[in-house]
Amino acid sequence: MTGLFNHPKRKLRKFIENGEYEEAIQFANTLEEKFSKDPDFLFIMGSMYYILQDENKTLHYIEKVLDIDEYDLEALSLKLRVYQFLKEDDKVIDCCKKILKIDSENYEVKDILDQLEEI
Helix, strand or coil, X not given: CHHHHCCHHHHHHHHHHCCCHHHHHHHHHHHCCCCCCCHHHHHHHHHHHHHXXXXXXXXXXXXXXXXXXXXXXXXXXXXXXXXXXXXXXHHHHHHHHHHHHHCCCCHHXXXXXXXXXXX
């Protein structure tokens, strides 16, 4: 069990997988300074807040990931989903275009973009 403490991101994921969000948030607060430039940690945090339906915190963490790597497909996809939920079509279109620059064969994103551009 001590090995788990040597891998704090693994422990954080475990809290989230078990639905222990309060514990995850408390634990993450102790890690945030150390992992403030770690895109994996930031993405985990953004994903957790997405599950908790906190769009602002999701975007906060996802933007930090994208500041580190503007071409992170997972972060762009999560950002796309948040903006879809918020019905911010212009931002959805921007996300779609960025994703398609990286993955031109992403048919789901192509469909979303086609639907929005028809409006």
